[in-house]
Each structure stands twice: as C-alpha cells, then as structure tokens.
Amino acid sequence: MKKIFEKNELTFAIVLIVIYVVGSSLMQRVSDVIGIKFVAETAFNLFFSVVIIVFAGKNKLMKHIGLCRSDVSAPKMLFYVPLVLIAFMGAFFGIGTELSIMELVMRTLMMIFVGFLEEIIFRGFLFKGIAKDNLKEAIIISSVTFGIGHVVNLLNGYDILKSVIQIVFAVAVGFMLVFIFVRTGSLIACIVFHALNNSVSAISNSAYLVNALGSEDAAHILIAAICIVLSIAYTLYIVKFLPKRELSD
Numbered sequence: 001m002k003k004i005f006e007k008n009e010l011t012f013a014i015v016l017i018v019i020y021v022v023g024s025s026l027m028q029r030v031s032d033v034i035g036i037k038f039v040a041e042t043a044f045n046l047f048f049s050v051v052i053i054v055f056a057g058k059n060k061l062m063k064h065i066g067l068c069r070s071d072v073s074a075p076k077m078l079f080y081v082p083l084v085l086i087a088f089m090g091a092f093f094g095i096g097t098e099l100s101i102m103e104l105v106m107r108t109l110m111m112i113f114v115g116f117l118e119e120i121i122f123r124g125f126l127f128k129g130i131a132k133d134n135l136k137e138a139i140i141i142s143s144v145t146f147g148i149g150h151v152v153n154l155l156n157g158y159d160i161l162k163s164v165i166q167i168v169f170a171v172a173v174g175f176m177l178v179f180i181f182v183r184t185g186s187l188i189a190c191i192v193f194h195a196l197n198n199s200v201s202a203i204s205n206s207a208y209l210v211n212a213l214g215s216e217d218a219a220h221i222l223i224a225a226i227c228i229v230l231s232i233a234y235t236l237y238i239v240k241f242l243p244k245r246e247l248s249d
Helices: 001-005 009-034 039-058 075-087 101-131 135-155 159-186 189-199 207-213 216-241
Strands: none
Touching: 001 009, 001 075, 001 189, 009 039, 009 101, 039 101, 075 159, 075 189, 075 216, 101 135, 101 159, 135 159, 159 189, 159 216
16 A cells, blocks of 8 residues: 555545446445445445555555644634535434334444545545646646545446436535645544535435425425535635645645
8 A cells, every 4th residue: 555655646536436336346246245234335444444544544644644633713614504404404303213223323333434534535535636737737636536436326226316416516515624624634523524414314214394295205305405505614714714734734
C-alpha cells in the first residue's frame, strides 16, 4: 500500500474505491448466504477501516486525510446545525423499522464504518490526490464521484427512482462536505454526519408524509429536495463566510 501511495496518491485512492465498492457488494451476498443481514458488510467495513487507520498512523497521514481537530470554531460553523437537520430529516416525518434488534445493531455499526470509509476515501485520499494539481477539479471530481459511487445500490437491486434520488442527494452533500474539509482541515464532523445520516435512515418511517402526499415516491422526493436545499445553502455559507486556508501536506 505504501509504495502505491508514494508513487501516486490518486491511483491509491482509486484502488481503495474499487476495493470498497466491490467488497461491499460481495459482502452483501455473503450476508444473504449466512442468513444474518449486514453481518458480512459490517465485518468487512470494520477490517477495512482498521487497515486504513493503521496505514495512516504509521505513515503520519492522519492530518493529511482530515483525522484531526478542526481549525474553525463551532460558532463559525453555525454549530453544524444544518448537518444535524439533514441527518435527522427522515426521522422528522416518523420513526419505525421492520428490522430486528440484531439487524438494527448490525446495520448501525455497518453505517458507522461506512461513514468513516467513504469520507476518508472520497474526501481524504481522492480529494487530496487530485488537489495537488488542481483544487477546483478535486472539489468537483471527489463530490461527483462520491454521488456516482452510490450506483452500487442499483447493482444490489435497489429501486431505480430511490437510487437516482440518492445519487443526486449524495452529489449535493458531497460538495457540502468537501468544502467543510477544505475550510476546516478536518473530516471529523463529516464522518459523524455521514454515520448519523445513514444510521437514522434505518429508523425513519415517512408513513405520515406518504399519506399526506399520496405516494412513497413523492415523499422521498420531498425529503431529498429539502436536504439538497439545506446542503446547497450551507455550502454557500461556508464558501462566503469561512476564510480560505492552505491545504496541509
């Protein structure tokens, strides 16, 4: 891993993305064979997370990939309230789940690791690998790639409309999170948000909104639209009111 990173960080990031996407897809099928939902994905994500942390620690890359404290105070970040609103948006319209306690625990653990891995891979290594040559390209590519990366859900049999909505939402959130990283130098808030947003989705039940709007698709579109607007607004705030900073090596 070290040789690939030292030779080309962008190539290193792409390798991590391929391992993550392919591994996640395969592990879902392994869980189906075992008969316990999310167990294989959780084990894979935990192992992959540990490997990356150990690699970053040994090679003094923790600050480089954002595993450090923010340079910006919480008040200047509006106490990250927009992130909290987006993360819990689905739960605002109802709470409920068909998952068993075991499945809910495993899914929550899986999503915590997913939040860590996707932030470190897409906004850590991938972004930094491209930013060495062109910051604007790094912002665009890492954000769009993060959204398109969710196409794996289509391969796993998810509903097409829901998957498309998730991809569009992920792109908007991708821009927001990458600007948080660029202006604060830290991915901690991004990781926490990502883990919360994914975990809350397991207990969100938009039944009330579905009844009010008349269809589940309309409910998903409305929730996604609100989250996208919040993401764009917070991104604009960060760009306008937070000072620019030099990217750490």
